[in-house]
Amino acid sequence: MPANATTTVIVNSSSGTGCPAEYERELEERFAAQGVQADVRLVHSGEAIVAAAKDAVAQGATCVVAAGGDGTVSAVASVLAGTGIALGVLPMGTLNHFAKDLRIPLELDDAIATIAGGREADVDVGEVNGRVFINNSSLGLYPDIVLDRERQRRRLGRGKWMALIAASLHAAKRYPVLSLALEVDGQPLHRQSAFVFIGNNAYTMEGFEVGERERLDEHVLSLYVTQRKGRFALLRLAIRALFRRLDQARDFDSVRAAHVTVQTRRNTLHVATDGEVVTLRTPLEYRIRPGALRVMVPTA
Template sequence: MKIKFIINPVAGKGKALGIKDNILNKLINSSVSFSLTETAAPGDGIRLAKKAVIEKYDIIVAVGGDGTVNEVINGMVGSNAALGIIPAGTGNDFAKSLNIPADIDKALDVLLHGKEEKIDIGKACGKYFMNVASIGFDAKVIEQVNTIKKYISGTWSYIIAVFKTLLNYKPIKVRVSMDGMIIDKEVFLIAIANGKYYGGGMMIAPHAHVNDGYLDICIISKISKLKVATLFPTIFKGKHIHQPEVECFKAKKVEVFAKGASINCDGELIGKSPTTFQIENIKLNVMVG
């Protein structure tokens, strides 16, 4: 078995870089053939994953957060290699959706002794995504997170960003087409999910499954700031879906028309609306416990 580790050295305020010792200690005396490479700039994860596919690695491991995982996936979709994840970033939400342990040694055990599972992959703006894409409030929050996470990592970076964004945020007018059904309204946010979690542990799509062939869509209508304050804490346990302002759907293809609205995809801003989100026909192999 050949394993390629692609490490984002700045993920989780340097946590990913510190994991190198865990990997070496775990594998140095094993029969596994492995190599470690660090990313140095945005896009390196894609390039290194493509190279690992050509070099016929069996497992290509993203060591970092959801952004790192997203890049690695974009470099290996369509190959026979399996994705591995060592959670070491700010959010690690996709790893949570796959029940990959946060403990590094246990996550390494999943790579060595786990099983391959085929999962769905979404696409938007010409890029693949594995977890959650969104439009509206969330995209504005990501702009804040990108600044805050330089100083504070984990869930707190998202919580602080949420409240900073809330001060000046205005709902957006959208038209949403989901497998032919059309909705016109003002919304607080729209999340298009493959995984259950995003934003550092918020269960935005409690009914989502990474292998059911569908995207889960969560639409939160225009709400007051006071309502946001009461709704926000319920998202961590997926209880928000019971509120009258929240609608949930499943679809294979979602078109969102919201002039000039930014699009967040797996924690990164990737473009502007109008945009089409869809489940791809191809599957990705992932190592799970």
């Protein structure tokens, strides 16, 4: 990084296994060992992540580092997209899909070295009704299961996996199917589906190497609409989706596009973006934003 670069590191203290308060000093020392003077900020919520990123931009940071999982990276990216300010990634979450797809090292010191001495790459982001996502967005079964899972964890005190199983069974009983009027780059497409997946660039959904992206700069959305019918077939599909175990040819109709409109009979829909579920008004307007996000990635 240039000698006059200013780096802000936003740490989601609840990501993964969490981190103690003294972790702030430890991270500053690790960055200093790589020749980077870092302003490390520990935060505790999604709102605080966004507020810290906006403050870093206002203070003139030339690189803002997201230390956490995909949700943390997505929150910081939503602020940096379109600014030209570099995003650094310290993968500290459970899955770290964005970092893996960009070949960013998962080991902490190697990830810091990438931020300190890597190269800048401009990658695409997706957007739905103005909400940025770096990985994917989904409708139907998946956001319903996520909401139910979190509700059970809060109200009933169930563990993560027990709540997931119970939420999946509830979803199978409800059998939620959406009647969709899609417009894909101006072409109409009508489907009855319980599971819709929109990726930022193309995902490889074949065999057991599922959910990876070879590139994030092809300037396309990838739309996958499930072909499967039947209550328990959908349940199996949802569980496999949570573990990124899907088969593109068997499970989905798929198409690539720059713009997708989703209209249903409902005025609002639960929409998952990078694992976070929100309620958005229909129609849903998806678009790709080519090269909108600058990210520090390995030189090779």
